Amino acid sequence: MCGITGIVRSDSAQIDRELLARMNDAIRHRGPDDDGFYFGDGVGLGMRRLSIIDLKSGHQPIHNSDRTAWIVFNGEIYNYRELRKQLEARGHQFYTDSDTEAIVHAYDEYGTECPRYLRGMFAFAIWDERAKSLFLARDRVGKKPLLYAQLNGQLVFGSEFMALLQHPDVSRDVNYEAIHHYLSFICVPAPLTAYQAIRKLQPGHSLLWKNGEIKLERYWQLDFSHKISINEEEAGERVVDLLRDAVRVRLMSEVPLGAFLSGGIDSSAIVALMAQESSEKVKTFSIGFEEQDFSELHHARRVAEHVGAEHHEFIVRPDAMEILPTLVEHYGEPFADSSAIPSYYVSRETRKYVTVALNGDGGDECFAGYERYAAMNLAQRYAKVLPAVIRNGVIRNVARALPEFQSRANPLRKAQRFLAAASLSPVQRYLRWVSAFDEQAKLNLYSSDFRNETAAFSTIGF
Structure with a gap:
């Protein structure tokens, strides 16, 4: 997990460096390993980094060959090595081994179409010095957050609300429409936020800012029109193949990696495939509760034993009032899914052992589990x-x-x-x-x- 921030101005006035530093510091928890800044006429980019790939030379912001395009990036690109080879064959020269640099060169080659060539989870911003434009993009399903606000010819953006709210011109006025929908969905649907001045860049969308104007574009949408004719057995085999590939590409890391394991079908499938694809023992992490009716540790333990995992269990006594201020700060707006509390506890404990953890989120949505x-x-x-x-x-x-x-x-x-x-x-x-x-x-x-x-x-x- 990393974090990005930035400000651009249509009048080309200098960016307040102390303000951008405060915005960046507000998301220090997203990237404790490193920070970086880029400043130009009317533009400032900031970044907090959690190092996962190319630990030595992946410092951001990263530039293209002639330093006319600069990028700050949160996420991971799983096909960056293949993409890099394609771009090198077209004459692009790289100075790092990071996935970040592959994005900025893809931008040089494909322009604002570049997100279509990326496989991964991402939120990034590219300043193009030649066009005096800022390009933002968010991954297809919105795994990585990206917020922005338009302020009298300025565009302010960041990974979390606390970053944008450091800016004195970003109003804290409440968006009543957002609250109205929140009471239905127990979350605020994009592109709305709880603040009138702040918007979410929607999943599968990009934003181009130039001369104080923005253009939003949807670059991807799930297509249900193409059907295939296969039987149930073939469908099962195809699902396993796709899951295996999805797990394999996510094992690419230069830091300790593990998995959340609840013992349910989704996380158990991920852990089993990790065990098959990894040359080392999989590190698994589960939380349980003192009340046995709510604890499923025995299911997780059986799965861990079956795949030979290095298993870790944590017994917690949930105290919502204790962690509520932390959750409120990081979510930044109303969010009432009760899973936030156990997710916080298992993440907190897991971080003591590994930097990256896979999980089974999304299984019910993909396979009609509800x-x-x-x-x-x-x-x-x-x-x-x-x-x-x-x-x-x-x-x-x-x-x-x-x-x-x-x-x-x-x-x-x-x-x-x-x-x-x-x-x-x-x-x-x-x-x-x-x-x-x-x-x-x-x-x-x-x-x-x-x-x-x-x-x-x-x-x-x-």
């Missing part, structure tokens, strides 16, 4: 089998007449939630099932003033 995906499929069948008059009349009224069930595991509660939304349109139905507060609940919660402030906003749009 109950709501099965419910969406069931609702489609439900709508075909029963006439609307029965669904929307008799059955819905019966569901409404049932008492409220508090336990999430109660089958009657699940049936009630299903029937209440099953006859809605697919978008409305899915929103109902993922929302912490539905629209009516939010209106009941709001004051009259806040209700008026948010009346024009529709969460369906997100």
Whole structure:
């Protein structure tokens, strides 16, 4: 994990070096190993580095061959060696062995199309001295954060809110639309943030700043139109091949590397493939709780023993009030996913042993692991089998007449939630099932003033 910051001005005035240093220092925790700056007419770039690749010569900012383009970069490019060979064949000359330099040369070769050639997780900024422009880009699924604010001909950017909020012209006024949507999603959806002045660069997007104006472009979108015809066995083999390749490229590191292991399918699959692809014992890390009902250490332990991992277990007593200030500072805006607390604890303990850790995040989204995906499929069948008059009349009224069930595991509660939304349109139905507060609940919660402030906003749009 690294961090980047920067300021550009359309009037070419000198950047306040002390201000940029404060912005950079606000994200020191993201990159404790090194920092670096670039200053030119109307531009300042800053960077905090956690060294993983090319420890000796990877100091940033990094420049192109004639020093007309400078980059600060957070992330890791998995195909940088292949990309470098292609660029060298086209005459590019490199002075480091870092993945960062491959990006700036890709920019020289392909311009603002360069993110299409990158395989990895990234957020970067390139200052082009020739065009007097700043180019920002974020990886396809948004693993690396990137925030920005437009301020009277200036663009201020950074990896975290605390960096941007060091700038005296960045307003802390609250974005009411963001809070309105947050209450549905328990996070603030991009490109909004909790601050009116600050925006998120969306995943799979780039931003080009020039002469005080910005141009946003989507360079990637998941394409579901191309189908393949294979049976279940072939699909399973293909999934394992893809996962194996994804794990293999992520083992590229010059520092100690390990994995979070919960004992579930996702993290267990990652650890098993790591064990097969690595020449050394995999270091695995799990947390448990004193309350046995919430602890799954025994599952993780069995997996670790099966693959011969060097396994580490930590028993924690969660204290949300103790770590809440730290979480609030680093998230920078409302975020209510309860996984933030165990994730913090396992990350804190794991960092004592390794610098990089893989995990199984995203498995449920990729392989339809959540109950709501099965419910969406069931609702489609439900709508075909029963006439609307029965669904929307008799059955819905019966569901409404049932008492409220508090336990999430109660089958009657699940049936009630299903029937209440099953006859809605697919978008409305899915929103109902993922929302912490539905629209009516939010209106009941709001004051009259806040209700008026948010009346024009529709969460369906997100």
